[in-house]
Amino acid sequence: xxxxxxxxxxxxxxxxxxxxxxxxxxxxxxxxxxxxxxxxxxxxxxxxxxxxxxxxxxxxxxxxxxxxxxxxxxxxxxxxxxxxxxxxxxx
Amino acid sequence: xxxxxxxxxxxxxxxxxxxxxxxxxxxxxxxxxxxxxxxxxxxxxxxxxxxxxxxxxxxxxxxxxxxxxxxxxxxxxxxxxxxxxxxxxxxxxxxxxxxxxxxxxxxxxxxxxxxxxxxxxxxxxxxxxxxxxxxxxxxxxxxxxxxxxxxxxxxxxxxxxxxxxxxxxxxxxxxxxxxxxxxxxxxxxxxxxxxxxxxxxxxxxxxxxxxxxxxxxxxxxxxxxxxxxxxxxxxxxxxx
Numbered sequence: 222x223x224x225x226x227x228x229x230x231x232x233x234x235x236x237x238x239x240x241x242x243x244x245x246x247x248x249x250x251x252x253x254x255x256x257x258x259x260x261x262x263x264x265x266x267x268x269x270x271x272x273x274x275x276x277x278x279x280x281x282x283x284x285x286x287x288x289x290x291x292x293x294x295x296x297x298x299x300x301x302x303x304x305x306x307x308x309x310x311x312x
Numbered sequence: 313x314x315x316x317x318x319x320x321x322x323x324x325x326x327x328x329x330x331x332x333x334x335x336x337x338x339x340x341x342x343x344x345x346x347x348x349x350x351x352x353x354x355x356x357x358x359x360x361x362x363x364x365x366x367x368x369x370x371x372x373x374x375x376x377x378x379x380x381x382x383x384x385x386x387x388x389x390x391x392x393x394x395x396x397x398x399x400x401x402x403x404x405x406x407x408x409x410x411x412x413x414x415x416x417x418x419x420x421x422x423x424x425x426x427x428x429x430x431x432x433x434x435x436x437x438x439x440x441x442x443x444x445x446x447x448x449x450x451x452x453x454x455x456x457x458x459x460x461x462x463x464x465x466x467x468x469x470x471x472x473x474x475x476x477x478x479x480x481x482x483x484x485x486x487x488x489x490x491x492x493x494x495x496x497x498x499x500x501x502x503x504x505x506x507x508x509x510x511x512x513x514x515x516x517x518x519x520x521x522x523x524x525x526x527x528x529x530x531x532x533x534x535x536x537x538x539x540x541x542x543x544x545x546x547x548x549x550x551x552x
Contacts (some may be wrong), residue, residue: 243430245434246434246437249433249434249437251343253440253441256531257334257343257444266441269444269445269446270443286362286445287447290441290445290447291447291488291494292484292487293438293441294439294442294449295438295455295487295488296483296484297435297437297438298329298435298439298452298456298459298483299401300434300476300480300483310417311531312379
């Protein structure tokens with residue numbers, strides 16, 4: 222499967238314009254959209270961001286939500302650090 | 313970061329986090345919006361480098377141009393939004409932005425911009441999660457640097473999968489420190505973010521000195537792109 226993707230321009234190391242981390246970024250966009258639109262967490266996060274004062278009476282634990290958002294926020298920027306440390310399967 | 317000269321260079325990733333904050337804000341916290349904003353930023357960055365090389369324009373001028381363009385986009389967005397709200401925007405421009413870009417720049421610039429887009433977008437995605445909760449994460453740049461260092465360190469010693477996991481764990485831990493400071497101890501999140509960025513200037517550099525004996529870079533990985541017989545073999549990923 223990986224050699225097939227390499228043959229059409231995908232590359233682990235970043236020499237090709239479309240890398241595996243480009244695909245990861247697109248998957249991340251999809252996950253973000255689904256999280257925000259389809260999950261309870263996403264809905265609560267949007268409510269908290271839109272109106273923090275209304276969030277507490279609505280039963281949203283703001284501190285816990287901010288903590289989760291921060292942990293997610295720290296995880297995503299860490300990926301680019303090793304975006305190109307994958308060895309290519311092409312010889 | 314190991315793709316640059318096959319070694320970890322801390323200076324490579326610095327500055328991306330702050331651009332990512334601007335990208336997240338320009339993208340209006342929308343998944344599609346930050347894709348466009350990240351592509352715009354990476355394109356400007358790469359095109360400015362090419363322009364500087366071909367025309368001799370100093371790099372500082374291109375930074376000024378980038379700042380002006382960002383401000384123009386923000387102001388134009390607000391002007392258009394207000395005009396549309398008043399019902400005065402009756403005609404839309406028929407000129408396609410991608411067409412203009414393709415006419416102005418070649419494939420190499422676009423390809424380079426796509427490569428630069430990925431780290432910017434992933435960082436902005438992290439920023440968007442935080443901004444959705446109403447808190448601006450200033451420390452993204454620091455989290456990227458920590459993620460870069462531990463990702464490269466893990467990849468150099470135990471292979472790419474370990475590198476990826478190490479980067480994620482490092483980024484999460486730094487975010488946890490940021491969260492504990494801001495939520496538990498009620499420290500202002502701007503102050504806490506700036507502290508993390510300052511920490512990220514010093515600590516990875518110190519760790520690099522301790523681990524590799526050099527200030528800003530690691531030894532070359534044995535599995536380099538120039539190696540003819542590179543393959544999927546994590547055991548080959550060790551320091552010289």
